[in-house]
Amino acid sequence: MTMSTDHAFIPGDVIRGRWRRGSYRICRLLGKGANGVVYLVQQENGGRQYALKLGFDTVDLQSEINVLKALQQKGIRRSPEDGAPFLIEVDDAELPGGHIPFYVMRYVKGEPLSVFISRKGPDWLDLTGLHVLKQLRMLHESGYVFGDLKPDNIMAGSYGSIELIDYGGVSQIGRSVKQFTEWYDRGFWNAGSRTADEAYDWFSFSVVCIHLLCGEELKRAAKVLPQMRTVDDLLSLAASHPRLTPYASWLKRGLTGRFESSREACELWDRTVCRRSSGRTNRKPTPAWLTGTFAVSVVLLGCALYLFLR
Numbered sequence: 001m002t003m004s005t006d007h008a009f010i011p012g013d014v015i016r017g018r019w020r021r022g023s024y025r026i027c028r029l030l031g032k033g034a035n036g037v038v039y040l041v042q043q044e045n046g047g048r049q050y051a052l053k054l055g056f057d058t059v060d061l062q063s064e065i066n067v068l069k070a071l072q073q074k075g076i077r078r079s080p081e082d083g084a085p086f087l088i089e090v091d092d093a094e095l096p097g098g099h100i101p102f103y104v105m106r107y108v109k110g111e112p113l114s115v116f117i118s119r120k121g122p123d124w125l126d127l128t129g130l131h132v133l134k135q136l137r138m139l140h141e142s143g144y145v146f147g148d149l150k151p152d153n154i155m156a157g158s159y160g161s162i163e164l165i166d167y168g169g170v171s172q173i174g175r176s177v178k179q180f181t182e183w184y185d186r187g188f189w190n191a192g193s194r195t196a197d198e199a200y201d202w203f204s205f206s207v208v209c210i211h212l213l214c215g216e217e218l219k220r221a222a223k224v225l226p227q228m229r230t231v232d233d234l235l236s237l238a239a240s241h242p243r244l245t246p247y248a249s250w251l252k253r254g255l256t257g258r259f260e261s262s263r264e265a266c267e268l269w270d271r272t273v274c275r276r277s278s279g280r281t282n283r284k285p286t287p288a289w290l291t292g293t294f295a296v297s298v299v300l301l302g303c304a305l306y307l308f309l310r
């Protein structure tokens with residue numbers, strides 16, 4: 001018999017796998033979504049820390065697990081940096097009243113991209129955005145679309161590294177997008193279908209950027225009646241708002257799906273957004289102390305020459 005995840009676990013509780021016999025001690029709740037509840041756990045006997053997701057719905061969780069297995073079989077890694085796998089263990093949790101399916105994955109330390117950007121400043125979108133596009137490219141080149149891209153599903157580490165979480169919305173290219181969130185959904189803006197193609201993710205990524213830099217303006221645009229809402233509302237925001245100016249040429253293509261490939265999308269972001277920011281760093285004005293020191297040195301040199309030649 002399966003049961004719902006109404007059962008609340010508290011720190012110290014142990015979740016035991018019915019088939020594989022793995023056991024995990026609950027450290028704390030990490031988050032709750034529509035499909036499941038995620039806990040930070042420690043493998044029993046002093047093992048490593050992981051994130052453990054219990055599913056509200058066996059079918060939904062199983063389909064998420066199937067996608068993760070398929071990605072793993074294709075040699076895709078959850079984190080491009082350390083090659084971490086998507087799945088550590090899949091099993092059913094044994095509880096007094098029945099069992100609940102769960103899977104164990106790597107614990108992603110970090111904070112949602114929106115929190116990271118509001119704490120560190122909007123310039124950090126340049127680097128983190130490139131990392132997101134690279135992860136999307138890896139998925140696209142393996143035949144998948146992320147689908148439910150939104151700031152909450154993008155975790156940022158302290159130096160701007162990125163990891164996507166919640167692979168429940170991943171769909172094979174050509175199928176229907178199975179999970180989406182209104183603002184980032186192409187269908188919501190009457191900007192195209194909900195068929196999984198690379199452009200679906202480019203669109204969501206564009207709206208994520210607009211959300212992070214112009215949240216209030218996006219909120220206003222989203223309030224328009226559904227039949228009146230169009231991609232032009234987003235395009236004119238991207239073209240006219242000063243905060244979006246540096247991203248405007250990329251966003252225009254991202255919102256309208258005009259890239260040859262995800263490789264081109266990454267390269268354009270790198271060329272037009274990232275190099276602009278490194279140029280800006282190089283053009284920093286010379287500090288006053290350095291100018292002063294230089295002036296003093298010139299005067300001293302002049303005095304020395306005068307005394308020497310006199």
Ligand SMILES: Nc1ncnc2c1ncn2[C@@H]1O[C@H](COP(=O)(O)OP(=O)(O)OP(=O)(O)O)[C@@H](O)[C@H]1O
Nearest residue numbers: 030031032033034035036038051106107108165166
């Ligand atoms: N690997 C992880 N490491 C750290 N925290 C995680 C991890 N996976 C999920 N979380 C946390 O748990 C929350 C819920 O997880 P997840 O998004 O997978 O659930 P969901 O039910 O699919 O959510 P949604 O309703 O957005 O579809 C996340 O917002 C995040 O805060």
